[in-house]
Amino acid sequence: MFQYAAGRALAYRHKTDLLLDARMFQRYALRSFELTKVFNIHSRVATMDEIKNFEVAPGRPAQFLVENIDLLPRGRALDVAMGSGRNAIYLAKMGFEVEGVDTSREAIEEALERAREEGVSIQTRVEDLEKIPYFDEEAYDLVICFNYLQRSLMPQMKNWVKPSGMLVYETFIIDQVQFGKPHTPDYLLRYNELLNTFRGFRVLRYREGVVEGRKAIASILAQKV
Numbered sequence: 001m002f003q004y005a006a007g008r009a010l011a012y013r014h015k016t017d018l019l020l021d022a023r024m025f026q027r028y029a030l031r032s033f034e035l036t037k038v039f040n041i042h043s044r045v046a047t048m049d050e051i052k053n054f055e056v057a058p059g060r061p062a063q064f065l066v067e068n069i070d071l072l073p074r075g076r077a078l079d080v081a082m083g084s085g086r087n088a089i090y091l092a093k094m095g096f097e098v099e100g101v102d103t104s105r106e107a108i109e110e111a112l113e114r115a116r117e118e119g120v121s122i123q124t125r126v127e128d129l130e131k132i133p134y135f136d137e138e139a140y141d142l143v144i145c146f147n148y149l150q151r152s153l154m155p156q157m158k159n160w161v162k163p164s165g166m167l168v169y170e171t172f173i174i175d176q177v178q179f180g181k182p183h184t185p186d187y188l189l190r191y192n193e194l195l196n197t198f199r200g201f202r203v204l205r206y207r208e209g210v211v212e213g214r215k216a217i218a219s220i221l222a223q224k225v
């Protein structure tokens, strides 16, 4: 009963009519941000783990990006450590000309396939960011990076943004250790670290802390001035 209620609540939040089988729901979420389908009734309701998995389904764009989309200048966008493309594809759908970079060829191929399925086009590069690959300086209206922390790359990321362009960065802070991975301090932001890193940019949005009771993150949207 509790599971059913939780499923209904989640379904309502995502404007679906029913959440009946989280596997189907998640599979659909991989392919589409607009969750408007009604699913057929299956033999059981979703477990809480399945519901949680849905919440982090790789096909859904980051909430912080979606919430702030209207502030972002349209044009060329670069998704750093793009993964399988949830944010890149979302930006392409929103009219950006998107490039994505990641070290994982498999992730890039998945992103390209999803982009094809979604009817949008993205450019991709397989690169090891630890080697600080070359991207044109001041060429991007928007640079984004989600769930990836490489402190040595921060100066380049700032350079890649055009004057008046914007940067959106979100990743885990040290309080994440209470929820699970990542544990290594190298991959966790210190308090206020993003604010300090992008000092010199104009900070339009910033948040830091526990989100949805399950992850500790910092998110920034800053404009190059």
Ligand SMILES: C[S@@+](CC[C@H](N)C(=O)[O-])C[C@H]1O[C@@H](n2cnc3c(N)ncnc32)[C@H](O)[C@@H]1O
Binding pocket: 058, 080, 081, 082, 083, 084, 085, 086, 087, 101, 102, 103, 104, 107, 127, 128, 129, 130, 145, 146, 147, 148
């Ligand atoms: C947690 S995923 C985040 C993916 C995406 N930004 C998102 O939020 O859905 C981290 C990504 O960083 C990529 N990555 C890790 N080390 C990298 C490196 N040295 N160079 C480029 N990409 C790297 C991984 O392949 C993976 O796709």
